[in-house]
Structures are given as structure tokens and as C-alpha cells.
Amino acid sequence: MEVRRFVVGPIQTNCYAVVSDGHAIVIDPGASGAAIARELGDVVVDAIIATHGHGDHVGGVRALADATGAPFWIAEPDAERATHSGSPGSLGIAYDDDAPMAERFLREGNVVRVGDASFEVIEAPGHTEGGIVLLGEGVAFVGDTIFKGAVGRTDLPGGSPAVLAKTLKRLRERIPPETVLLPGHDDATTMADELRANPYLVG
Numbered sequence: 001m002e003v004r005r006f007v008v009g010p011i012q013t014n015c016y017a018v019v020s021d022g023h024a025i026v027i028d029p030g031a032s033g034a035a036i037a038r039e040l041g042d043v044v045v046d047a048i049i050a051t052h053g054h055g056d057h058v059g060g061v062r063a064l065a066d067a068t069g070a071p072f073w074i075a076e077p078d079a080e081r082a083t084h085s086g087s088p089g090s091l092g093i094a095y096d097d098d099a100p101m102a103e104r105f106l107r108e109g110n111v112v113r114v115g116d117a118s119f120e121v122i123e124a125p126g127h128t129e130g131g132i133v134l135l136g137e138g139v140a141f142v143g144d145t146i147f148k149g150a151v152g153r154t155d156l157p158g159g160s161p162a163v164l165a166k167t168l169k170r171l172r173e174r175i176p177p178e179t180v181l182l183p184g185h186d187d188a189t190t191m192a193d194e195l196r197a198n199p200y201l202v203g
């Protein structure tokens with residue numbers, strides 16, 4: 001399994017492609033969907049997954065889906081938001097395009113497989129109502145729920161500080177410390193480092 005990162009769009013969103021055995025899932029193509037498809041070349045994209053429905057995470061879904069034929073999956077509470085995320089939102093930024101309506105709603109406990117890799121879906125509301133984390137193979141795609149030394153904003157559409165606090169408590173128990181966290185923006189970290197140094201996750 002190989003994880004490839006593409007930094008895309010006006011606020012440097014991390015898009016990740018998990019490639020295994022000639023197949024891939026693409027997580028959070030926030031922009032530049034056609035370019036991501038070109039970069040992946042002959043790899044068969046099995047699914048396009050968004051960790052949540054903000055425009056900077058789904059702006060490239062439509063172009064990537066058009067180029068690859070892959071279906072789009074997201075958690076149901078964020079599905080509607082993703083379909084009108086192309087219009088300028090509270091950040092005043094216009095993103096590439098609205099996402100199409102999802103073909104599958106991901107839920108707690110679903111297992112997403114690609115090649116010989118598999119990832120469990122953990123519902124992680126707080127940054128938005130329909131945020132998810134994908135955990136497996138020693139890594140976790142945490143979207144905008146956890147960052148190195150910080151957590152996602154709760155003042156954007158769908159955000160709730162109280163809900164995020166509950167989610168972080170669950171994630172402390174669910175994500176093994178040695179797990180590499182791959183967030184939606186900025187650098188990777190590990191759960192152990194965040195448990196030690198992130199004020200939102202300590203104790």
C-alpha cells in the first residue's frame with residue numbers, strides 16, 4: 001500500500017490517494033480533480049471519499065469522478081452540503097465545483113477496502129455534522145478533525161465545539177497511539193505526539 005498526497009486548491013488541502021494492487025481510493029480531492037486523475041495514470045479509482053462536505057475537500061470530486069467513473073461516498077449528514085459547496089462560503093472562497101450527490105453514505109463501522117488494504121469508518125462530527133475518520137493500516141485520515149497541535153474550526157457551517165469535544169474523547173480511545181495521522185491540511189503527525197502535545201487531546 002502506498003499513500004500519495006496531493007496538495008490542492010486555494011487553502012492547500014491535503015488530498016490523499018491510497019494505492020494498493022493497481023487500485024486506489026482518493027480522499028478529499030478538494031480541487032484539481034482532472035489533474036489528480038492524470039497523476040494516478042492507469043490506477044483504477046474504486047471510490048472518491050470525502051472526510052466532510054466543505055468545499056475545500058470536495059471541489060475536485062466532480063472532475064475526478066468524470067475522469068475516472070468512480071463513485072463518490074460521504075457520510076449522509078454532509079452529503080447535501082457537498083452538493084452546493086462550490087459557491088463562496090463563509091471563507092469567501094469560491095471552490096472548483098459542487099460535488100455530485102453521493103452514491104453511498106458511509107457510516108460508523110463500515111469497512112472500505114482497496115487492494116489488500118482496509119479502513120474502518122469512524123463517525124467524527126464536530127467540525128461538521130457528517131465528519132468521518134478512516135482508520136487502518138497504521139494510518140488515520142482525520143480530515144479537519146485533528147491537526148498537528150490543533151483541531152478543526154467549529155465556527156464554520158456544521159460546526160459545534162461541544163460535539164467536537166465528544167468526538168475527540170472517542171478518538172482518544174479508538175486511535176492507537178502509534179497511528180500516523182494524515183490531516184486535511186498541513187503536516188502529518190502521530191496520535192502519540194498529539195496525546196502528548198495537543199491541548200485538545202491531552203488528558
Ligand SMILES: [Zn+2]
Nearest residue numbers: 052054127144
Ligand atoms: Zn473543513
